[in-house]
Amino acid sequence: MQIFSTFEHSSFLELAIASLEERGVHSYDIFAVPLNTRKRERKIFDTIHYADGLSLVDLAMGLATALSVIGASIGFKLAWGPIYWGLIGAATGFIIGLGIKWGYFKLFKGSKGGSSSKPTEVILIIDCSEKIAEQVEQILWDHLALGVAVINGEENKKDSP
16 A cells, blocks of 8 residues: 655654654655755746736735825825826836835845745655554644545556456
């Protein structure tokens, strides 16, 4: 029987492996594969086909809204009127917000080398007997596995010619 699980690369993975060895799973029946992380730098601007969850325009839109309301309110007393001053305030707020977010990502996020702050994941493959498979699965869940899959190898052998 094979049990597949994924873990974040942390001390919980080491504790899970130690607990499995204490329960009678041999070290040669445990196979751990660390996954590689992204090496290239993240893109600042998202496209319609690719978005990585980082946004530059959220602060820009908020400041554009706030400054357009303030500009339109003050514009009633100024020469060009509330519409022009609202548009001027919106453009100014958008540029300021975009500059702040862009500077933040360049200064603070760029120092990490463009990689995600999330730790790498490890795939853990365990060969074990059917008798202890339920215990092994419970040990993996107790040590904060991200996901667990149990594959019964005997069923697959019966189906094949």
